[in-house]
Every structure is written in C-alpha cells, then in structure tokens.
Amino acid sequence: MNPIVAMFAVFYRKRTCPKCKRDQVVPASKRLESVHCKFCGADVPPRK
Numbered sequence: 785m786n787p788i789v790a791m792f793a794v795f796y797r798k799r800t801c802p803k804c805k806r807d808q809v810v811p812a813s814k815r816l817e818s819v820h821c822k823f824c825g826a827d828v829p830p831r832k
C-alpha cells in the first residue's frame with residue numbers, strides 16, 4: 785500500500801448510504817456520528 789493511501793485509510797472511513805447505496809468517505813472524527821449522504825441527503829448511521 786502506498787503511503788498516501790495508508791494516510792487516507794487512517795483518517796477517513798468509507799460508509800455506504802442505506803438509501804442510495806453509494807459509498808462515501810467519512811472523516812474518522814465523525815465515525816461515531818450519523819452524517820448526511822452527500823448524494824441524496826439521507827442520514828447515514830455509523831457502522832455497528
């Protein structure tokens with residue numbers, strides 16, 4: 785894994801929107817919070 789990808793993996797988490805099923809990246813600081821899907825605006829809950 786190259787260093788840039790490794791840094792990205794540390795600070796961001798991929799999360800899949802339950803409504804539109806699209807992956808988006810969520811900052812690690814938001815990993816315990818719901819975020820709004822940037823594609824459809826739905827709430828995307830944190831992964832259990």
Ligand SMILES: [Zn+2]
Pocket residue numbers: 801802803804805806821822823824825826
């Ligand atoms: Zn969505």
